[in-house]
Amino acid sequence: MSEPITTAVVGIGDISAVHLAAIAGNPRVRLVGVCDVDPERAAQASERLGVPGFTDHQSLFDALHPQVVHVTTPHHQHVPVALDAIEAGVHVLTEKPVGHTVAEAEELAERARTASVKVGLVLQNRYNPTSVAVRDALASGVLGPIAGGRASVWWSRPAPYYAAAPWRGRWSEGGGGALINQAIHTLDLLLWFVGDPVTVRGKAANLADDTIEVEDNATIVIDHEGGPRTVFFATNSHHTNAAVELEITGRDGTLTLAAGELRLTDADGTRMLATDAQADGARSYWGLGHALLIDDFYARLDDPEPFWLTPDVGLGALRVLRTTYAQSGLLPDGTPL
Ligand SMILES: NC(=O)c1ccc[n+]([C@@H]2O[C@H](COP(=O)([O-])OP(=O)(O)OC[C@H]3O[C@@H](n4cnc5c(N)ncnc54)[C@H](O)[C@@H]3O)[C@@H](O)[C@H]2O)c1
Structure with a gap:
């Protein structure tokens, strides 16, 4: 060996x-x-x-x-x-x-x-079976031209989460809150599925947690390349870490992700396409993709090509969420986008 x-x-x-x-x-x-x-x-x-x-x-x-x-x-x-x-x-x-x-x-x-x-x-989360199935369904053309979609992240980050690591609540170290730390995964999926953003109109705020500087709540409307429009919602003020919801609709069908299950609805009715296995434990909402991604990174270390998830790939969601902060007047003076 x-x-x-x-x-x-x-x-x-x-x-x-x-x-x-x-x-x-x-x-x-x-x-x-x-x-x-x-x-x-x-x-x-x-x-x-x-x-x-x-x-x-x-x-x-x-x-x-x-x-x-x-x-x-x-x-x-x-x-x-x-x-x-x-x-x-x-x-x-x-x-x-x-x-x-x-x-x-x-x-x-x-x-x-x-x-x-x-x-x-x-x-x-790009390694989730439901994410792979969304990409496959979109590539097959089963939805027809995409009109738009929605995604939402209803999670809970109570005071002890920030008290344990105060950087999570500070602009200077975290660079934001609910969007950059939690909802970024789902925002990344939305861009991966529907396309690069062309215009972003976002509003983020701290609505419920006065122990932190950063936002706990955001809504963003994104116009994607080619015309689809999506609505994204994220909160850290829910009372549980609910399963992410995501829906993409086109002329011929709709993909719906809810409770870790992906379904396709079209003229033939509704059928299940994929299910994400649930992780055990309090942090189950992190998903099961870490080990898959890390193993994949090592398996491809000798490839001549870059690993497929480069820093460039991560810029898309980061630009959308930091633009939302800027549009909401949240970035501290002198902070670059
Ligand atoms: N992919 C996911 O689902 C997921 C889930 C949770 C956290 N994260 C990410 O993981 C990272 C860490 O988050 P966390 O919740 O584990 O934070 P944490 O505060 O629990 O741990 C961070 C550790 O880094 C140490 N540290 C700080 N600066 C350092 C430096 N320059 N060199 C070495 N150590 C340093 C701190 O002392 C601390 O022990 C963040 O980027 C977070 O967004 C990702």
Whole structure:
């Protein structure tokens, strides 16, 4: 068997557990180090996982020369860590969003286009069976010309979620709230399914949570290339994490995603196309795509082509949501889009 691919994880918080589990479950990959700016977190993870721990990523790169790094830090640290990794010749798999502003995300996207290493973006919901089935149905032409659609994310992020990691509630570190942190996955799907945005009219606000700076609620109307129009709604003020809803309608049929089930309705009636298996546990709404995406990233590491989810792919949803913030007067003075 060939030598394992060496990897490291930078940012040992909530989501790192999912990345570490996927790494542990992939026999081709070996974890060689972890990093967190919090010395206690770095030390605990180092002991638990039996690998060296670091409090800055550059020291980790210099000491261990991993082939791959997973970036699971707060949003404002994605681009700085990813750029340093590219400079050090380390492949990058970064969590969404690409960056906390469009300006810095564009910088990473540009650098990634000519990098000698791969830069992948975690948009795991693209691996959902229902997402794949929507793309297949649209490619088959079964809907006819698309008129439009709608998508909504009714989730709950109560005060303890922000108290546990205050960056999530701050513009300077999170770059936003419900849209950039939670609903970005569904916004990305909507653009992937219906097409690139041409015009965006959005309104975001903090309506219910005065413990945070960022928005907890947003509505966006998007005109897509070719003419379809969609309406997007997101809130973090629901009382549960409800299943995402999404609907796309065309001249000949309608696709409806609800409760993790995708149905097609056309002249022949309604039939089920695909179902997403439900993950267990309190974080089940993260979906099951992480392990699929991470395994796919490693499986394609030797491909001559870039990994299909590049920073460029992530710019679409980021531009729509940051434009919504700007249109709502929410971006702090002097903040770039
Ligand atoms: N894809 C998904 O479904 C999903 C779900 C949850 C979180 N996320 C993403 O994962 C990322 C982390 O979110 P989280 O909820 O795990 O955050 P968290 O606050 O729980 O963990 C982040 C960790 O990074 C550390 N950190 C901060 N700056 C660092 C740096 N420069 N170098 C090393 N460590 C650093 C912090 O000390 C903390 O331990 C975010 O980008 C978030 O959007 C994605």
